[in-house]
Amino acid sequence: MDFRFSPSDDAFRRDARAWLDAHPPAEATPRQWERTLGADGWIGLGWGRTPYGNRTATLTQQVVWAEEYARTPHTPPRLGHIGENLLAPTLLAHGTAAQKDQFLPPIARGEAIWCQGYSEPGAGSDLAAIRTTATRTTATRTTATRTPSARTTSPRTPATYRVTGQKIWTSHAHEADWCFVLARTEAGSHRHHGLSLLLVPMDQPDGSVEVRPIRQLTGTSEFNEVFFDGARAHPDHVVGGEGNGWRVAMDLLAAERGVSTLAQQIGFGEELERVLEEARDTADPLLRDRLVRQWAELRTMRWNALRTLGGGPDPAAPSVAKLLWGGWHQRLGELAMAVRGVAATAGPYDWTESEPYELDAAQRLFLFSRADTIYGGSDEIQRTIIAERVLGLPREARGQ
Incomplete structure (x- = not known):
């Protein structure tokens, strides 16, 4: 190529x-x-x-x-990455004309911020184990009553879904206007069956959506927990139709690892350059070998990403890409600490302050990259996908 x-x-x-x-x-x-x-x-x-x-x-x-x-x-x-690169392609493929007309223009204008409601405390990499429910209520008709003095009419209550459950590791939830939520719309359903993808507004008048930041090892809070306590979603805001959530969700995840992986590699390259600069005078042959391997692997990832984008459909490509960059970035964090040696474990500390010292870029890289092989689908799940769906190996036994 x-x-x-x-x-x-x-x-x-x-x-x-x-x-x-x-x-x-x-x-x-x-x-x-x-x-x-x-x-x-x-x-x-x-x-x-x-x-x-x-x-x-x-x-x-x-x-x-x-x-x-x-x-x-x-x-x-x-900030708009999730709406632009995940939800929008999904709506273009599976959404109704009304859904596209309502949701795509605000995304294109940069006005609507979205988050993704997939993972749960008991269903992270095993997404089919989710327990969040979305129960549809029926519309109540307008009723009229007569009193001796007047005729009164009670307001009509439209049909709606009531979403109840907890999501976790939700990026941008504290800033998002909307969340696309994978939930069970069929009572008693198991695994991949009975799921639907619903578009849920985060600002609910009754406060039925609560967002709690998750403090990480780095001291920052990029991720959140989100609690839905009967949050409302409109019946017309089910993407792909009720019960088709698994197929829609898988198509969405495939879009997650497209062109953006190449931009991600630019950032990886800048991090590697900082590590190389710090290691410029090292005479340790083993350390120098690791540095060269890290550089060569990054170049290989780029060629693989370009090859994948330029070729036909490849069901293994998203999982292979995640395995490559997750392990590479984690090894880069470890390499940054090895280059610095014992000095990597400490930093400037003001003993007059009660707060711990601020982490530098290399320390943040090491701590944050510990999660690279877990979030977005753990390495174990990616290997299982390749084994079962691509190589056709016997499926792993799972509980019902």
Whole structure:
């Protein structure tokens, strides 16, 4: 396969670079930055031709944009990533015309922020074990009564779903306007059966959605717990139809590991450069060998990602990509500590302050990367997917 970019890709790169240079994001809040991107059509490059205001871009041009964005100093992590790259492709494939018209324009404009309600405390990598329920209520008819003085009418209550359960590791839940929730809509159903994907507003007038941040080893809180206590979802906001949630959810997860993995590798490369700079004068041959291997593996991941994007459907590709980058990034964190040696275990500490010292970039890398082989589908689950669905090996016995 030819991995070189075409002249039109190079022209697109110049346009992207010029726009990013002309729109420094430093002064903008994350929400303001999303609206800035949306105003000039930079949200939804991979959606194809739609009436929602997005630019159209080829697959290689999407790669160009992702790489240029990642290379630009001080561009923030995308707050709208989940809506743009996960929900929108799912709606384009499975949504009704009304759902597309309602939800895609605000995403394209950078106005609606979404989060993903999949994992639960007892159903992380084993997503089919979820227990969150969505019970449909029937509409109540308007009733009229006569009194000696007047005729009164009680308000009509529309049909709705009431969502009850707990989700965990939910990125951006504390900032999101909406959440797409995988829930059981069929009472007594098991595993992959009886599931539906519902679009649930996070701002519920009765307070039936509660978000609690999860403090991590790094001291930050990128993830959250979300509690649904009878939260309402409109019957028209079931994506793909009731009971088809597993198929829709799997298609959504396949979209999760597309072009964005190449942008992720730009960030990995910058982290590796910092480790290499710190190790520049090391004479340890074993350490130098690890550094070279880390560099070579990152290049290999890039070629594999480009090959996967340019080829036909490959059911193993998402799992292979996750196994590659999860293990690589975790090893990079370990390598950063090995380069620094014993100094990696300490940092500046002000004994007059009660708070612990601030972690530096290498320490945050090491601590955060411990989760790389777990979140987004653990290594064990990815290997099981490859074994069962691609290689056709006997399926692992699971409880009902």
